[in-house]
Amino acid sequence: MPTIAITGSASGIGAATAEELRRSGAGIIGVDLRDAEVIADLSTPEGREQAVDGVLSRCDGVLDGFVACAGLGPQVDDPGLIAGVNYFGTVALLDGLFPALRRGKDPAAVVVSSVASTHVTWDENPLAPLVQSGDEPEVDAVDAAVAAAGEYRGQYAYAASKNALTVAVRRRVPEWGAAGVRVNTVAPGSVETPLLRAGEADPRYGQAIREFVAPIPRHGRPEEVASLIAYLMSPRAGFVHGAQFVIDGGVDALLRPSRF
């Protein structure tokens, strides 16, 4: 029975993924703020350490899979917190669990990024200069980096954190491939979860989310993202490594048909 750690396992895409992988026979170590095997706050260095230690002690240092779903949405009014969970929290777990994944059977990881990762380029990503050193910057530095977006700074921090996250995964692809650990990202569009509902309820973003119609004219379901993640985690995806899979009902192709 493969052992798989999943962050954000208490809700939305993470909960659906935990359920799908459990059904296929995996043992799940969920990591979340609540309702999980490992309770940890990924916004702080101490919480991330607690999460890595908690997973490692439950899997005896051997992990077959890791799925990073924990994240905060653009409506959260603290750019430092968005970057802290979406980028630094995820990267700390990827790196902290890598040695255990190397010892696993057919090991694989999937990181949930977002279509928003393509809304800024790395060259123009305001977080790029701040994440290069690997050390987490002061919250004030993150605030200052996205301040130009005014009341939409949460959206800017969100897109920047997801762009940086996809870049971080892609940069690990040579080392992870050589170690036999596959890693890919998925980039969902609007998926029906508490995170999306909080965005819909937000006065800044709600109307745009509600009125936008995708080529497949509905929001995605968490189970649909979970089924893509389950495929990427399985040996059937044995040659899939370093890729980003958009799952957005056709929005990316609608908005930029000639850029891919």
Ligand code: NAI
């Ligand atoms: P959700 O809000 O249903 O689930 C997120 C989970 O992350 C929650 O269980 C929450 O407790 C956990 N979490 C948040 N902060 C944490 C922290 N500091 N420490 C530990 N756990 C924490 O949201 P959803 O939609 O399932 O999001 C999952 C991932 O999918 C996120 O990374 C999100 O950015 C991404 N995503 C979601 C989209 C959507 O439309 N729902 C679209 C694109 C990407």
